[in-house]
Amino acid sequence: MEARVLDKQADGDVDIYWDFRRRLISAHFEPGLKLKPEELRLQYGCSASQLREILFRLSCDGLVEFQDNKGFKVPLASLELCNEAVEHRILIECEGARLSIEKGGLEWEAQMAAAHHKLAHVENKFEADQNSKELFDMWCECEWEFHETLISRCGSSLLIRKHRDIYDLHRMHMLAVSEGSGFRQDNIKEHLNILNAALDRDVEACQKGLANHLHKSG
């Protein structure tokens, strides 16, 4: 999460904005729930206007829904939107992976190995104790870091930003639809497949592994 705070759109609301965003994509709010600035302000100790601004910004990415004179709410669980998000994420992430494989050097390989090492460690622990809230949060963070590292050498800051947007949207809808934690046993070997293909500089295998991984994620 730390890395995200350093985003270019840093501002005074940074804590509230990112904290709220994190809670949204971690399914802390029930789909369909009304998000009233007047209530939320109490949790963050700021004014309703500020919350309104933040909610508007989140609505741009589809993380909250807005309707004129009806306010904001958590998007309803929608299998269709979830599928659209999956496909879009595959499109973006495969392109980012291809470019990274082409442009990335030894340093990138090392970062991939590091990210996967952390992820694999946490996934093995989480597999044993899937009720641990703490491990779940760690897994979310490591999963994000792995996928983000995969595309990090694509050379396009725009692609990286768009990837984060669709990653978050996909995660939110996935959790809303599946009602599980989003973790599957197969994750472990799927991530390994992706890592190996990336280190082998095998674009096709990497994209295939990615598409398979994401399709199964729901």
Add this chain to the structure above:
Amino acid sequence: MEARVLDKQADGDVDIYWDFRRRLISAHFEPGLKLKPEELRLQYGCSASQLREILFRLSCDGLVEFQDNKGFKVPLASLELCNEAVEHRILIECEGARLSIEKGGLEWEAQMAAAHHKLAHVENKFEADQNSKELFDMWCECEWEFHETLISRCGSSLLIRKHRDIYDLHRMHMLAVSEGSGFRQDNIKEHLNILNAALDRDVEACQKGLANHLHKSG
């Protein structure tokens, strides 16, 4: 422009928001220009807070830049960002075109023919009189309609939304970088190539024509 007003994120600011967005992507504002809510309010007869909200929303799509305690401004012309926008647009539009070609029926073909007919008509007129502000605005509208129709049958509302976002971002940066109107002689036959490939259901030719068209656009 009418079609866009019917966007899901309809609200009370709809006129101001879309009008301002249109002006941004039509290069009505000089890159780097400071956008002060306090000044802009006079043009729209509303409060500064409302403008601030709208500017925040536009900043989500990259159409305006925001810095904490420094306010908003029109993004500086950047060749690098323009190139990144081109590549991203190619990625999205090619995927949308592929899906439309696969899924679209006779109705879609007819809409493509209609959109191209209008576009070709305007392009020929605009070619003769490139100083006409009115024809330029018509061309912008027809160009958008043609490309939007091309992907309209992709089956994913998410892809369509993302396409609009990158289309606008690309157009804004293109106009900022090239300092021309964005219209080239070759546009006419490039659009025809794309139309023919689409009607022939030739995915590869269509994507190739699209990539060529967009690369040359800058």
Add this chain to the structure above:
DNA sequence: ATTCACGAAAATTTCGATATTTTTGTTTAA
């Protein structure tokens, strides 16, 4: 019993005033 109309309550939107931060201009010291 159902529908419609009306009014009260709640929620949302708008707004301008106040507080904070940044920028600008001036003076002073090195």
Add this chain to the structure above:
DNA sequence: TTAAACAAAAATATCGAAATTTTCGTGAAT
């Protein structure tokens, strides 16, 4: 002359109250 310190002005951010819109509950008419 340059740099630092300070003060004034401008710009930005925050906030809560007022205006508007929607929602909900009550009662009357079909």
